Amino acid sequence: MFYRLLSVVRRRRTSPGWQNWPSARSNASSAAAPSAALPAQAQVVICGGGIMGTSVAYHLSKMGWTDIVLVEQGRLAAGSTRFCAGILSTARHLTIEQKMADYSNKLYQQLEQETGIQTGYIKTGSIYLAQTQDRLISLKRINSRLNVMGIPSEIISPKKVAELHPLLNVHDLVGAMHVPEDAVVSSADVALALASAASQNGVQIYDRTTVLHVMVKQGQVTGVETDKGQIECQYFVNCAGQWAYELGLSNEEPVSIPLHACEHFYLLTRPLETPLQSDTPTIVDADGRVYIRNWQGGILSGGFEKNPKPIFTEGKNQLEIQNLQEDWDHFEPLLSSLLRRMPELETLEIMKLVNCPETFTPDMRCIMGESPVVQGYFVLAGMNSAGLSFGGGAGKFLAEWMVYGYPSENIWELDLKRFGALQSSRTFLRHRVMEVMPLMYDLKVPRWDFQTGRQLRTSPLYDRLDAQGARWMEKHGFERPKYFVPPDKDLLALEQSKTFYKPDWFDIVESEVKCCKEAVCVIDMSSFTKFEITSTGDQALEILQYLFSNDLDVPVGHIVHTGMLNQGGGYENDCSIARLNKRRYPVGSRNLMLKHMPKDTDLLLEDVTWKYTALNLIGPRAVDVLSELSYAPMTPDHFPSLFCKEMSVGYANGIRVMSMTHTGEPGFMLYIPIEYALHVYNEVMSVGQKYGIRNAGYYALRSLRIEKFFAFWGQDLNTLTTPLECGRESRVKLDKGMDFIGREALLQQKQNGVYKRLTMFILDDHDTDLDLWPWWGEPIYRNGLYVGKTTSSAYSYTLERHVCLGFVHNFSEDTGEEQVVMADFINRGEYEIDIAGHRFQAKAKLYPVASLFTHKRRKDDVELSDLHGK
Numbered sequence: 001m002f003y004r005l006l007s008v009v010r011r012r013r014t015s016p017g018w019q020n021w022p023s024a025r026s027n028a029s030s031a032a033a034p035s036a037a038l039p040a041q042a043q044v045v046i047c048g049g050g051i052m053g054t055s056v057a058y059h060l061s062k063m064g065w066t067d068i069v070l071v072e073q074g075r076l077a078a079g080s081t082r083f084c085a086g087i088l089s090t091a092r093h094l095t096i097e098q099k100m101a102d103y104s105n106k107l108y109q110q111l112e113q114e115t116g117i118q119t120g121y122i123k124t125g126s127i128y129l130a131q132t133q134d135r136l137i138s139l140k141r142i143n144s145r146l147n148v149m150g151i152p153s154e155i156i157s158p159k160k161v162a163e164l165h166p167l168l169n170v171h172d173l174v175g176a177m178h179v180p181e182d183a184v185v186s187s188a189d190v191a192l193a194l195a196s197a198a199s200q201n202g203v204q205i206y207d208r209t210t211v212l213h214v215m216v217k218q219g220q221v222t223g224v225e226t227d228k229g230q231i232e233c234q235y236f237v238n239c240a241g242q243w244a245y246e247l248g249l250s251n252e253e254p255v256s257i258p259l260h261a262c263e264h265f266y267l268l269t270r271p272l273e274t275p276l277q278s279d280t281p282t283i284v285d286a287d288g289r290v291y292i293r294n295w296q297g298g299i300l301s302g303g304f305e306k307n308p309k310p311i312f313t314e315g316k317n318q319l320e321i322q323n324l325q326e327d328w329d330h331f332e333p334l335l336s337s338l339l340r341r342m343p344e345l346e347t348l349e350i351m352k353l354v355n356c357p358e359t360f361t362p363d364m365r366c367i368m369g370e371s372p373v374v375q376g377y378f379v380l381a382g383m384n385s386a387g388l389s390f391g392g393g394a395g396k397f398l399a400e401w402m403v404y405g406y407p408s409e410n411i412w413e414l415d416l417k418r419f420g421a422l423q424s425s426r427t428f429l430r431h432r433v434m435e436v437m438p439l440m441y442d443l444k445v446p447r448w449d450f451q452t453g454r455q456l457r458t459s460p461l462y463d464r465l466d467a468q469g470a471r472w473m474e475k476h477g478f479e480r481p482k483y484f485v486p487p488d489k490d491l492l493a494l495e496q497s498k499t500f501y502k503p504d505w506f507d508i509v510e511s512e513v514k515c516c517k518e519a520v521c522v523i524d525m526s527s528f529t530k531f532e533i534t535s536t537g538d539q540a541l542e543i544l545q546y547l548f549s550n551d552l553d554v555p556v557g558h559i560v561h562t563g564m565l566n567q568g569g570g571y572e573n574d575c576s577i578a579r580l581n582k583r584r585y586p587v588g589s590r591n592l593m594l595k596h597m598p599k600d601t602d603l604l605l606e607d608v609t610w611k612y613t614a615l616n617l618i619g620p621r622a623v624d625v626l627s628e629l630s631y632a633p634m635t636p637d638h639f640p641s642l643f644c645k646e647m648s649v650g651y652a653n654g655i656r657v658m659s660m661t662h663t664g665e666p667g668f669m670l671y672i673p674i675e676y677a678l679h680v681y682n683e684v685m686s687v688g689q690k691y692g693i694r695n696a697g698y699y700a701l702r703s704l705r706i707e708k709f710f711a712f713w714g715q716d717l718n719t720l721t722t723p724l725e726c727g728r729e730s731r732v733k734l735d736k737g738m739d740f741i742g743r744e745a746l747l748q749q750k751q752n753g754v755y756k757r758l759t760m761f762i763l764d765d766h767d768t769d770l771d772l773w774p775w776w777g778e779p780i781y782r783n784g785l786y787v788g789k790t791t792s793s794a795y796s797y798t799l800e801r802h803v804c805l806g807f808v809h810n811f812s813e814d815t816g817e818e819q820v821v822m823a824d825f826i827n828r829g830e831y832e833i834d835i836a837g838h839r840f841q842a843k844a845k846l847y848p849v850a851s852l853f854t855h856k857r858r859k860d861d862v863e864l865s866d867l868h869g870k
Helices: 002-011 016-020 051-062 095-115 133-148 158-164 187-200 241-249 328-341 343-347 387-404 426-439 462-467 491-496 506-518 539-547 591-596 622-630 674-691 698-707 743-752 823-827
Strands: 044-047 068-071 126-130 154-156 175-179 204-206 211-217 220-226 229-232 235-238 260-269 282-285 290-295 298-303 350-360 367-370 377-381 470-475 478-484 521-524 531-534 559-565 571-578 584-587 604-607 612-618 644-649 652-658 667-673 756-763 779-782 785-796 801-811 831-835 838-845
Touching (some): 044 051, 051 068, 051 187, 051 377, 051 387, 095 133, 095 187, 095 387, 133 154, 133 175, 133 779, 154 158, 187 204, 187 387, 211 241, 220 235, 235 241, 241 377, 260 426, 282 328, 298 328, 328 343, 350 426, 377 387, 462 470, 462 478, 478 506, 478 521, 521 698, 531 539, 539 584, 571 584, 571 652, 612 622, 622 667, 622 674, 644 674, 698 785, 779 801, 801 823
Parallel strands (some): 044 068, 235 377
Antiparallel strands (some): 126 175, 211 220, 220 229, 260 298, 260 350, 290 298, 521 612, 612 667, 756 801, 756 838, 779 785
């Protein structure tokens, strides 16, 4: 069947059908002014005339910024926007991506009426097919999140799929998800409509104008040099798509924008004998690796193959994207999958196999935000084949970021700052995108890890830990141990086991947690970023007092838990700071500090991550191990909690020892000069043998910290979360005698009340062995009404139940508006956690109950009714 169709295709390789593809039309430059001279200055210069650049320009102009110049090296919408398949899908794994896609859908729907430009918007709906139970579970998790966002969606049977799309073969399906308000649209025309509206609002648009580089002075954007002249500006926005990487590196001060292009294929057919209706649902068959939509009565179908082809590794390519060379042999597996799903296409004539570049990022998430090294340099690029779906929402959030200082939603998962310069290697990017592109349709179960680009940054202990059975995860290019596989376990089988249910590493992590509670464990935490700020006078203390919410004017040797906040009172970082001496502090965040540090100063901010290996000794016998190694008493009387001093450990001097852990268990953090790392580790393990010491990993740490109600930044805390909303009032000193960033917002919030509260949930009727596990992002229901979602989750080996952390909101039943959340509101509710459509009863509490952890109790002995916060 395939070869019969392929022969037809080969006869039509010279077909002129491609010229009929609705792309950037003859009026593509109608909003541009190619003959006019560039202005000498502007507030904002945007590079890129595709859907991203025009969306940013549109939203900035809507927010009142009109002194904007948009430049495009070719014609408007003639880049990858022109080749977009035109599918607008709201079903995404990340909540922020769902919100961006939902906003885009609503925007595109009304854009034609606003601008008078036809955008080809048709509400078709989408059907996401499941050939396996695991795929269906994944769809059910997405479906639960769509429903609480108000996006219509339902899980349907194969029979219902056949009714919605009669041409589909459904014999191998176990179910599907139907999202009826998804749409198709002409992406090029959407970009032109956005450009037209922006132009009417005062934005100046110039096509056939190439940005050569961005001018930077003292870490601040000052202007842009183009092939038509220079423009002075305060802000620059890189929306250059596949060229964003090279453009970022061309600056006087390079900006790292890690993305890479791959070839992406889809075919276009002639109309069927009975042409498909314009509102025929789009089909996403992820297990078959293909998508299918109506196109002028025929079919547009493409996919994400297992063996992608990276392109343009050498650098910049043509100004305007042309159709790349056909490769039918490469497309054959996707075509075979298409024909299995729609057998009636066997005799259908194909007009064209389109081959166009798509850009992908190292973690499959788009890139947006301000550069950490150049102020005023913003980026919106790397859409991972979802540019149309994200374009409207992403442009809105970036515009908010520029105008108001931060977006209206938490976009940390998409923030450019999540990457470092390490991810900019061309070799790394080429290898990683070859893994990323197939993952677009691969089944994503919790706790999966990338396989490429690994062992880039390792602790000095990596080989030693690896030989002892460490299994690794990666964070910011740094290898972290997840857990340690005992010699009697099947290592290969454990690595390949992936599930939404109870994982195979359950017993391993249980033994590590037990050792942390009853003896002593060592966790290599060298991957934590570490900075130090020093000064010749009091400047270090003064800047830290302004940047952090707690009072850091403490005696030398004391440790302070604190947060670095933004103007809205939200967390930019959460860390523990020790006063090493009167003018020296270790801190945890560089980007915001650089932004606020005086230009001419004696302050020195240094990244010391590479200087120290960090070991966390956790457990009641940690004090015995350190006492024996240092010949110094380490009991609380001699070494109180939250205290720091340098001391000898074994033969090594200058070991920075802190009486704290990241789990709430007793223990110490050891910051070891890297040249002593192996010696100190060997000494700790040798002396610790008599105390039952063993290695542990981050999975054990996660379980320990969640059952102790320890919130982590980047998971539970973000830029829109304040200390008052998560029970950290003690880490804020509103009366410390000087102003600090976010203080006014916190004072106002203290007076007005909080509108969300971080809460712990203990699942009540959940069977750990048989039921689906909560991981994160599950909807929370109070008295049957949606009130929030979980932010992190872990099995508590102490309580022998699952524990989730999440924020509870108080939505008015009448208006849906948020109201103040009082402790009484939390305590009086009956709660459920939705896991893939099944709701499990949960008990809520606002504060940790220390008595639960003073000695081991079995689950049946714990009175969960006592867990309501009093």
